[in-house]
Amino acid sequence: MHSDYLVRMANDISRFFASDPDQEQAARNVLGHLKRFWDPRMRAQIVEHYRAGGTGLSDIAAKAVAQLAEEEPAKQT
Amino acid sequence: MYAQDYIDPGTPESTADELVTVEIDGVSVTVPEGTSIMRAAADLGIMVPKLCATDSLDPFGSCRLCLVEIEGRKGYPASCTTTVAPGMKVRTQSEKLTQLRENVLELYVSDHPLDCDTCPGNGHCELQDMADAHGITTSRYDVGGRVHRDTPKDISNPYFAFDPDLCIVCSRCVRACDEVQGTFALTIDGRGFDSKVSASQNEPFLESECVSCGACVEACPTAALTEKSIIALGRPESTVTTTCGYCGVGCSLKAEIKGETVVRMVPNREGHANKGHACVKGRFAFGYATHADRIVKPMVRKKITDPWREVTWEEAIGYAASEIKRIQAKYGKYAVGGITSSRCTNEETFLVQKLVRAAFGNNNVDTCARVCHSPTGYGLKHTLGESAGTQEFSSVMKSDVIVVIGANPTEAHPVFGSQLKRRLRQGAKLIVIDPREIELVRAPHIAADYHLQLRPGTNVAIINALAHVIVTEGLTKDDYIESRCEVDSYRRWKEFVADPKNSPEAVADITGVPASLVRGAARLYATGGNGAIYYGLGVTEHSQGTTMVMGIANLAMATGNLGREGVGVNPLRGQNNVQGSCDMGSFPHEYSGYRHVSDEAVRAQFESSWGVTLEPEPGLRIPNMFEAALDGSFKALYIQGEDMAQSDPNTQHVISALSAMECVIVQDLFLNETAKYAHIFLPGSSFLEKDGTFTNAERRISRTRKIMEPLGGYQDWEVTMMLSNALGYPMNYTHPSEIMDEIARLTPTFAGVSYEKLDRLGSIQWPCNEDAPAGTPTMHVDEFVRGKGKFYVTEYVPTEERTSSRFPLLLTTGRILSQYNVGAQTRRTHNVVWHSEDRLEIHPHDANVRGIRDGDWVGIASRAGDTVMRAEVTERVQPGVVYTTFHFPESGANLVTTDNSDWATNCPEYKVTAVQVVKVSQPSEWRKRHRELTKRQRIQRRAGGGRVSAQPHSPSE
Numbered sequence A: 001m002h003s004d005y006l007v008r009m010a011n012d013i014s015r016f017f018a019s020d021p022d023q024e025q026a027a028r029n030v031l032g033h034l035k036r037f038w039d040p041r042m043r044a045q046i047v048e049h050y051r052a053g054g055t056g057l058s059d060i061a062a063k064a065v066a067q068l069a070e071e072e073p074a075k076q077t
Numbered sequence B: 001m002y003a004q005d006y007i008d009p010g011t012p013e014s015t016a017d018e019l020v021t022v023e024i025d026g027v028s029v030t031v032p033e034g035t036s037i038m039r040a041a042a043d044l045g046i047m048v049p050k051l052c053a054t055d056s057l058d059p060f061g062s063c064r065l066c067l068v069e070i071e072g073r074k075g076y077p078a079s080c081t082t083t084v085a086p087g088m089k090v091r092t093q094s095e096k097l098t099q100l101r102e103n104v105l106e107l108y109v110s111d112h113p114l115d116c117d118t119c120p121g122n123g124h125c126e127l128q129d130m131a132d133a134h135g136i137t138t139s140r141y142d143v144g145g146r147v148h149r150d151t152p153k154d155i156s157n158p159y160f161a162f163d164p165d166l167c168i169v170c171s172r173c174v175r176a177c178d179e180v181q182g183t184f185a186l187t188i189d190g191r192g193f194d195s196k197v198s199a200s201q202n203e204p205f206l207e208s209e210c211v212s213c214g215a216c217v218e219a220c221p222t223a224a225l226t227e228k229s230i231i232a233l234g235r236p237e238s239t240v241t242t243t244c245g246y247c248g249v250g251c252s253l254k255a256e257i258k259g260e261t262v263v264r265m266v267p268n269r270e271g272h273a274n275k276g277h278a279c280v281k282g283r284f285a286f287g288y289a290t291h292a293d294r295i296v297k298p299m300v301r302k303k304i305t306d307p308w309r310e311v312t313w314e315e316a317i318g319y320a321a322s323e324i325k326r327i328q329a330k331y332g333k334y335a336v337g338g339i340t341s342s343r344c345t346n347e348e349t350f351l352v353q354k355l356v357r358a359a360f361g362n363n364n365v366d367t368c369a370r371v372c373h374s375p376t377g378y379g380l381k382h383t384l385g386e387s388a389g390t391q392e393f394s395s396v397m398k399s400d401v402i403v404v405i406g407a408n409p410t411e412a413h414p415v416f417g418s419q420l421k422r423r424l425r426q427g428a429k430l431i432v433i434d435p436r437e438i439e440l441v442r443a444p445h446i447a448a449d450y451h452l453q454l455r456p457g458t459n460v461a462i463i464n465a466l467a468h469v470i471v472t473e474g475l476t477k478d479d480y481i482e483s484r485c486e487v488d489s490y491r492r493w494k495e496f497v498a499d500p501k502n503s504p505e506a507v508a509d510i511t512g513v514p515a516s517l518v519r520g521a522a523r524l525y526a527t528g529g530n531g532a533i534y535y536g537l538g539v540t541e542h543s544q545g546t547t548m549v550m551g552i553a554n555l556a557m558a559t560g561n562l563g564r565e566g567v568g569v570n571p572l573r574g575q576n577n578v579q580g581s582c583d584m585g586s587f588p589h590e591y592s593g594y595r596h597v598s599d600e601a602v603r604a605q606f607e608s609s610w611g612v613t614l615e616p617e618p619g620l621r622i623p624n625m626f627e628a629a630l631d632g633s634f635k636a637l638y639i640q641g642e643d644m645a646q647s648d649p650n651t652q653h654v655i656s657a658l659s660a661m662e663c664v665i666v667q668d669l670f671l672n673e674t675a676k677y678a679h680i681f682l683p684g685s686s687f688l689e690k691d692g693t694f695t696n697a698e699r700r701i702s703r704t705r706k707i708m709e710p711l712g713g714y715q716d717w718e719v720t721m722m723l724s725n726a727l728g729y730p731m732n733y734t735h736p737s738e739i740m741d742e743i744a745r746l747t748p749t750f751a752g753v754s755y756e757k758l759d760r761l762g763s764i765q766w767p768c769n770e771d772a773p774a775g776t777p778t779m780h781v782d783e784f785v786r787g788k789g790k791f792y793v794t795e796y797v798p799t800e801e802r803t804s805s806r807f808p809l810l811l812t813t814g815r816i817l818s819q820y821n822v823g824a825q826t827r828r829t830h831n832v833v834w835h836s837e838d839r840l841e842i843h844p845h846d847a848n849v850r851g852i853r854d855g856d857w858v859g860i861a862s863r864a865g866d867t868v869m870r871a872e873v874t875e876r877v878q879p880g881v882v883y884t885t886f887h888f889p890e891s892g893a894n895l896v897t898t899d900n901s902d903w904a905t906n907c908p909e910y911k912v913t914a915v916q917v918v919k920v921s922q923p924s925e926w927r928k929r930h931r932e933l934t935k936r937q938r939i940q941r942r943a944g945g946g947r948v949s950a951q952p953h954s955p956s957e
């Protein structure tokens, strides 16, 4: 999928959780959302995008995707 | 007249707790206080003669036919207007009473032709019944030719006719229009023998304020107001109780039929959702089911540019299965998916998601609720614990303050709209939060106490401002919050909304709503007694749709407005089975009953029942499927009863995605817009052709019953089954009741549901299980489903869709009464006389500066695309905002909507698109292309041997 599309969605999600004063927690919430609602191929692709520099990802989104990258090596595409 | 099989006890039921015992014709009967003598007698099976009374209306006491004698009282009181009193002794029969009644009847008959044999009401007319019972065949009264003979009939309404000659001026129609429907379109003009019923200012029905709900026709005791279908087809032979296939109110209807032909649909007075009312869609617009455009033979083609080829079911199903297998072999098992429909039954929806999960072997299943109420599911599940509305419709009759947000019930949920209006006429207060002046803001005998006419896209700012007032002015229900909610979450939320940045004054510039109105509305909601919130797609279809749903739940919890009658948070669902399709596990991440696919215990249960290993990861949502199709990883889609090419946003994008797939299977009634990009077409069946259940907006499960054989040969669930079997995953149900049994086995909230129980109780509101064997009208009574209610911080994030010098106006979209969703059904009925095209509403100021006059063609352009439609210059919209409906494909309203979507659920932001509007003389490129494509579709069909197969009784042939 187009990385712009995935980045935009990840940033939209992050904006909701961003109001948490604890930004680490905010990132964990975003991560939880990605795991619960994103098809594995989308997760793999955003991880790939992150590894390629992660252009466009907001801070919280980037943090969440970083954790995702640690947890699951890009598998299914 | 009411349904043929209905026995009318004459006056409404009393709901008083106190009981009163009386004696009628020597027999004792105990009834609630406030019951009329007429109704108490009916309880004993004694039917007192009557004409002006009927149990859907308040008693009126005008015909004087229902006179009785009461021991110890003088005269002959009317039994419809006299209520029971303890120890009362009533006589309904005596010589004197008979004589009085005969006199009355003779008077009526003197002004009424007695050609019963040729009258369409013959056999189902209260006047005929009364006259027969009293042996009246002629009248002694000479009326000097004053009878209304030869008065012209009013046949302007496409569905019913008014014959003044048959009218006995009982006022039932007038009262039905006032009391039941709330439109106040009818009056009785003149006096005595000269009096007659007239619509609005003596206009034909069609041109009057009448909205064609049919309540007057249902109430009329004679054939003065009669369905034209009865005049054409004669008296029905039998009755089948079923459920409306249109909106989320889910009205119970009685189909009165002759053979397999529906003569008329009458609202069921015993229907739990609608209590004897219906609207122009459910009541009259069922002719699409036998419309000549129905495709009744399967068709296939290799490429979407090829002509369609009619084939046998075996060939079509075989081809579909082989394509899915081929694609999975070539591109992997995740390259295919399915879409369930909110227009199909629970059983059909359950089966499609089972097909995807068990036979396709992935979780790529989604439903059209994605584009309407998915934020409701997410928002309410997270805050309250259950993805559904909290009340039953009749709860509104106990509300003191009603808040309507982003919904237009009188157009989109008409029967509930009428009930709501009834409550408002009784004195409940009303707050409307909507960019547009919807009908409720100012209707006959109704005026909103507050109309917060906000700018599209600023819902969350408004809900935060309302909360700010409630919190900072100390209007919260602290003891309720303390005992029922997560106190930590409340504290965080309270701190957040109390921040001055959320005050009505601070957000006034954003929302466009004066702070004083927001403050007034907040105080009213928090302190006005039972506060109930009803909301629609104006809440969900935003980039912050889910946030807003959470904001609504926050507000209700903070004011203690959840967990009893008269309060609550109530999503008004668009299509009839939106609730059901969500309940049935249509979302890619959850099974029926909203349980996540990653939940091992739940998954294990499904695995053992279905005999397969299931995927633990969520699948693709509809918009993800489109993206994946464009990147080449998604290649085949089975679409049951959906028309994404018309209903989904950014049409061009949808079309590109569909065109990129190798196998699109469309199962539908008509060759719809999506079918233009399909390779396989499987004939669907209408709600008249199937057994099953629908679940309405109040979680009410009701039966739909088969009235005619499916025109294509199979009900939709049978088609899914054939496909599954062809794929090698056996499904062998013999009746939808067996599918429901499986649903009940696998879904805790449905555990107690069965067809037998549905037949016995009429309908059931889930959760229905051991704890609640007859269902659950009100949710979250002692505690929230999630245990403690959870507050969420709802920061306002402006949408990225902003006006600019290029696109200076905001477009928002909605619905109209006579049309339904993409219009595939209603456009194929006489409903087009009310609405034959989508129009763009524009404020006079915005129209003026653009030189646009009412009726002009205008071009509407956004960054996604452009289209043209005609303008309606109106103050219903505020300056800077334009509005349209999306019922007609040629207007291409979704060409301009963008692919912005809700952060949590990807529900599209239909309600906010920055646009420019200019006067044009040319049809848009889209209209030209659409015309060409439709023409091509027709040629492709004809070339392939397809033909228009005329069916009987197609109203708009």
Ligand code: SF4
Pocket: B173, B176, B177, B181, B183, B184, B185, B186, B199, B209, B210, B211, B212, B213, B214, B215, B216, B217
């Ligand atoms: S059809 Fe409905 S709106 Fe029209 S006059 Fe009759 S009751 Fe009133």
Ligand code: SF4
Pocket: B166, B167, B168, B169, B170, B171, B172, B173, B174, B197, B216, B219, B220, B221, B222, B224, B225
């Ligand atoms: S039209 Fe029917 S309901 Fe209305 S006043 Fe005449 S008889 Fe009564």
Ligand code: SF4
Pocket: B244, B245, B246, B247, B248, B249, B250, B251, B274, B277, B278, B279, B280, B281, B282, B283, B413, B414, B415, B416
């Ligand atoms: S469309 Fe809705 S309100 Fe109208 S009859 Fe059907 S269910 Fe009832």
Ligand code: FES
Pocket: B049, B050, B051, B052, B053, B060, B061, B062, B063, B064, B065, B066, B067, B078, B079, B080, B081
């Ligand atoms: S039925 Fe009682 S007065 Fe008409």
